[in-house]
Amino acid sequence: MNVSERYCKLFRDMRCFQFYIRKKKGEPKTTKLNSVQSSFTDREVRPSGSELNSLNASETSTESRGRSHFPNLSQRPSNLRVFTFLDLKQATKNFSRSSKLGEGGFGCVFKGVVRSSEDPAKKLDVAVKQLGARGLQGHKEWVTEVNVLGVVEHPNLVKLIGYCAEDDERGIQRLLIYEYMPNGSVEDHLSTKSETPLSWDMRLKIAQDAARGLAYLHEEMDFQIIFRDFKSSNILLDEQWNAKLSDFGLARLGPAEGLSHVSTAVVGTMGYAAPEYVQTGRLTCKSDVWSYGVFLFELITGRRPLDRNRPRREQKLLEWIRPYLSDTKKFQQILDPRLEGKHFLKSAHKLSHVANRCLARHRKARPNMSEVLEMVNEIVEASSRVGNPQAPLKRREPMPTTMETKAQGKRRFMNKKIGDGG
Template identity: 75%
Template sequence: MGCFQFYSGEKKEEPKTPKSMSVQSSNSTLTTNSTLTERDMRRSGSLFNSQNVSDTSTESVGRSQFLSLSQRSSNLRLFTYSELKMATKNFNHTVKLGEGGFGCVYKGAVKSSEDPERKLDVAVKQLGKRGLQGHKEWVTEVNVLGVVEHPNLVKLVGHCAEDDERGIQRLLIYEFMPNKSVEDHLSTKSETPLPWAMRLKIAQDAARGLAYLHEGMDFQIIFRDFKSSNILLDEQWNAKLSDFGLARLGPQEGLTHVSTAVVGTIGYAAPEYIQTGRLTSKSDVWSYGVFLYELITGRRPLDHNRPKSEQKLLDWVKPHLSDSKKFQQILDPRLEWKGSKKSAQKLAIIANRCLGKNAKARPKMSEVLEMVNQLVEASQEIGRSSSQPSESSSMSRETSEETKVQGKQKPTGESGWLHWIWSSKLLRTC
């Protein structure tokens, strides 16, 4: 995506931390000291291809902001490598779930810590040959998911770090998510597209997860790589955020941002972060706005297989927001959209607020969640109605239930919603 330019950003505001990283469990400690910079550590897989933002910072690996989290109590289990070999049938290809930038993921079964007679299905992620950069992401995942817990975050069951004849083995063990990622279901290769009601529920679940990371604890975590492939679906189709290897702690009190390496995925990364390296929670809000348009259109943020004018999702949707007839042209053609077009328009309005060019003017994720909650409730109320009123009265009732967002009066009626779409214009990312 040629219009993106990357800068290392200013480092003077980043808080100093000791030049070491540690992961502590009940009976082991893994510590690494390094003088290598992130520039020296090459990426592989999904983190080192044409669709990902390059890491241009000279930030030291040792300056991990998550050092303080490693001192907090953790309920993570410490697995041996032999246990995990047995759990995955010696990492057999028949139980391989996929492969990403971190390494391969295998389905396995381990003994439940609560009931040793019961087996627990897990996903075992094995670090590939990526050196210290991969190790840094492993440490971050353990430190973050070892101390945070929420229904909309994938649960980390435990970890493994051992030396054997092949060198150090680093593995992460997660709860098994049988319904794969949202990206898998939005793909044109998916035989059955996600229905609109399910997409709204996913938007709600993802917003809950981000709101918790940003505002639900005594410290803030910025995801930094929010995207549809990092949102997994459990057996009941609940959406959970996953893959916290690039996460960072938010700015310390008195600071406005964290200056850091520019990493993430092109198409999702906020423009101000790409240009300056200054990271805030509003960077995740931007990524969430992009994701909402994925749900509406069924398209990826960047797709080189489409005609040139349609490759960048945000640029493509922009001309279609002026009226309802044009807006219909961007709706995912795999869905029937009976009675759901108004709901999709309102979700686009929420997306536009997340995609404001001025990062400070974007809503907080708790505010975004409130807007999505109101939209889901209104949509469910319409779905429960036994008799369908006329379109005009239906629209009037639906909007009356959502008249207040952030303490401001919302316009009602179709013309009011379209006017708000006009006033919530998408701004170019470059």
């Protein structure tokens, strides 16, 4: 059976699942059933930067409790554009190396330029993600991305502009076209190699934006989406440094009303996954809350959740920070050394308390993301009164000239004399 026949068989074998539409708060709890198409299952975990960062996944899905599939595009309004493969070849200069932005588990990502659908005379920068040669599992992730981002829209979710699904002489072409995020991922800027380390004010804003995105997915729609792969590399920054969640290939619908969890194969990134999910495969929105707590400590320390290049006692972030959290003086020792000044110390300590609540061992003890967002909002507001929100990024000051150095020295000498005379 060739590749095209396998895909045809996949769509022939689609079965209809039913899921419950969640009612808004205050509305009566009436049950409404919608039919959705099952067009994907759990996939094996992808490497994320390093094989060591990946969780092992079982080969088959065990979606035994609750729903796992998304409303299909045919059942909900969608503004997604359909691109031809030729369109995208032209947009990316034939997928040239000079256009390549990076490579992930899905495949390669290229920068491209397309014409705006609203104004054809206007050009639009986009990121084009091309499905790699991973066969059926990669296609399932592609379908998930289209189904999720085709029906959700929020300022803190990366916007999917369109997609391409074509068969040509070279095989099946599956591509996704997103809004271009020029400032890369949060992981890029937290890296020690980054030339633009994030200021504390910007880190707080990113924490706030990410919490808004998760709260929307969990609580603000008529169905719940569990992100399942929340991490710093999946949080991208636009031109104004607004943070947006990206990469929904592992997302799942939350449990149906009356059920506590969805049972799935264990996938994700080591260091971010909630312990009960790793141990049992039982997935809830509180799994995302745990991952968010890990991310907050990543913002505070500037360290990755799992780093094999550090001394053995410092490789696992949550274990390393534990002895430093109770004492304010000790707490300073785990702060990212690239952060300057001490005006942020109080808000950093408050943010660590939020992180600790998200990292409660029992998932029921963790707050909902709407509660987390409220706590982060309070910290941001308090910090803006004493901090310096006008400088989102640490900037390198130019070196003073020889004349400036002499003048500064003279001023310091005069100040010293004045002080002595006083």
